[in-house]
Amino acid sequence: MAAPMSRPHVFVKGTEAGLTFFLSEESSFGELRDELQRKVREAQESFSSGPPVPVVLHLGRRRFSSEREEELARILEEGGYFRVREIRADVFPEEESAGFRMPCARVYFGPVRSGEHVVAAGDLLVVGDVHGGAKVEGREAVYVLGRLAGEARVRESTGFIVASSLRAALLVIGDRHLAGADIPEELRDLPGFAVQTDGGVEVFPYREFRQFHFRGLEGLLPEV
Amino acid sequence: MGHPIVITSGKGGVGKSTTTANLGTALAMLGRRVLLVDADIGLRNLDLILGLENRIVYDLVDVAEGRVRPEQAYVRDKRMEDRLFLLPASQTKDKTAVSPEAMARLVAETGASFDFVLIDSPAGIEHGFHTAVAGAQEAIVVTTPEVSAIRDADRVIGLLEKKGIFRPRLVINRIRPHLAQKMEQVGVEEIVQILGVDLLGIVPDDEQVIRDTNQGVPTVLERRFPAAQAYRNIARRILGESVPLMRLEETPSVFTRVRRFFSRR
Numbered sequence: 001m002a003a004p005m006s007r008p009h010v011f012v013k014g015t016e017a018g019l020t021f022f023l024s025e026e027s028s029f030g031e032l033r034d035e036l037q038r039k040v041r042e043a044q045e046s047f048s049s050g051p052p053v054p055v056v057l058h059l060g061r062r063r064f065s066s067e068r069e070e071e072l073a074r075i076l077e078e079g080g081y082f083r084v085r086e087i088r089a090d091v092f093p094e095e096e097s098a099g100f101r102m103p104c105a106r107v108y109f110g111p112v113r114s115g116e117h118v119v120a121a122g123d124l125l126v127v128g129d130v131h132g133g134a135k136v137e138g139r140e141a142v143y144v145l146g147r148l149a150g151e152a153r154v155r156e157s158t159g160f161i162v163a164s165s166l167r168a169a170l171l172v173i174g175d176r177h178l179a180g181a182d183i184p185e186e187l188r189d190l191p192g193f194a195v196q197t198d199g200g201v202e203v204f205p206y207r208e209f210r211q212f213h214f215r216g217l218e219g220l221l222p223e224v
Numbered sequence: 225m226g227h228p229i230v231i232t233s234g235k236g237g238v239g240k241s242t243t244t245a246n247l248g249t250a251l252a253m254l255g256r257r258v259l260l261v262d263a264d265i266g267l268r269n270l271d272l273i274l275g276l277e278n279r280i281v282y283d284l285v286d287v288a289e290g291r292v293r294p295e296q297a298y299v300r301d302k303r304m305e306d307r308l309f310l311l312p313a314s315q316t317k318d319k320t321a322v323s324p325e326a327m328a329r330l331v332a333e334t335g336a337s338f339d340f341v342l343i344d345s346p347a348g349i350e351h352g353f354h355t356a357v358a359g360a361q362e363a364i365v366v367t368t369p370e371v372s373a374i375r376d377a378d379r380v381i382g383l384l385e386k387k388g389i390f391r392p393r394l395v396i397n398r399i400r401p402h403l404a405q406k407m408e409q410v411g412v413e414e415i416v417q418i419l420g421v422d423l424l425g426i427v428p429d430d431e432q433v434i435r436d437t438n439q440g441v442p443t444v445l446e447r448r449f450p451a452a453q454a455y456r457n458i459a460r461r462i463l464g465e466s467v468p469l470m471r472l473e474e475t476p477s478v479f480t481r482v483r484r485f486f487s488r489r
């Protein structure tokens with residue numbers, strides 16, 4: 001009985017613009033490297049004359065570290081027969097996906113009591129008061145449907161903190177903060193929000209919220 | 225089994241032991257059998273407030289470690305016939321002498337013979353607090369109208385909820401009506417709103433409580449004082465009665481009324 005045919009680790013396809021090397025998503029890096037070296041050697045006879053052939057290296061639905069991707073490109077360009085035009089993958093680069101807004105917020109039903117620390121990976125919505133001595137934290141936005149008397153923190157410098165009644169002990173946005181004692185007296189215990197400005201973290205009355213441009217809220221806020 | 229209720233606060237000096245002694249006595253006056261457990265091991269003082277300090281033979285640690293049966297350690301309050309008993313704390317051990325598991329077992333065992341088991345918790349939120357809470361099914365949180373006491377009460381309410389004791393009830397102690405009227409003290413309504421729990425009662429600041437405490441007499445036995453009335457009201461609410469909150473506005477003295485009369489002229 002004939003042995004079953006194993007799927008190739010590297011599949012080469014010719015196009016008008018040159019060659020595309022498709023790498024199997026199910027193969028290990030070692031398998032890909034060895035087969036790529038073999039295929040490049042086999043192809044050298046056909047492409048020994050003329051300028052280097054432009055090549056696209058297609059990684060499928062995965063990415064390697066930049067060192068490994070460079071190693072694969074070096075194998076392809078050995079001998080000067082191929083020139084890697086592009087390394088392509090059907091996934092978003094990490095730095096690009098980091099910019100995506102979290103699709104949902106964590107909802108916490110309060111009150112958040114003294115000594116408690118509520119953290120959300122994305123945005124945080126607290127339905128209830130945040131008491132003095134309590135801490136709430138979100139990535140880009142913290143919403144408090146109640147009195148914010150404790151500490152609120154958003155990790156992104158572009159983020160904001162909004163509360164129905166703002167008397168926070170500490171507001172932290174990115175790497176800047178505003179101590180509760182520095183919140184203007186006329187804005188305390190009123191609906192308000194905090195953002196990072198050139199002057200650090202500032203508190204504004206809630207009626208001015210719509211005048212700020214917040215990433216991710218496009219289309220949700222009325223135009224002004 | 226009787227209701228095991230922990231009386232706690234977080235902050236020290238707000239009147240936990242005084243409240244425990246007075247509520248226990250008031251419940252006994254209303255005909256219930258009550259056991260008071262002093263869980264403040266190493267800082268025993270519930271016995272002093274009840275005037276029972278010279279009658280202690282065994283204590284909570286002796287019972288928890290199995291040296292004596294619980295009944296051997298009970299100190300009976302003769303003023304209440306066979307209705308009020310104290311299980312005193314040890315004064316020579318520390319909080320780690322009794323584990324939360326041992327306390328839970330002890331309360332479960334002793335509760336069958338009583339209508340109420342009131343556990344006087346130590347201040348703080350460390351081991352002693354966790355031990356005191358271990359056997360309780362309900363909680364009374366005592367606070368005073370001071371921001372520090374309110375914050376600590378808030379912390380304790382959160383910890384009680386984590387332990388499955390939801391909806392603890394609140395006693396606001398040492399209210400000074402004249403300060404509240406002048407907005408120099410946090411008001412009752414604001415405290416209830418901040419803490420978000422049901423109010424069980426309010427107790428006015430009454431010098432008689434200090435005098436009685438030093439003499440080992442629960443104030444609730446002295447019927448004519450406002451604090452005594454407040455504790456009796458709280459006890460009746462614990463029994464499920466609907467009792468309106470006391471009016472704490474002070475009636476102006478004759479001299480004040482005369483002075484007001486002449487100042488208007």
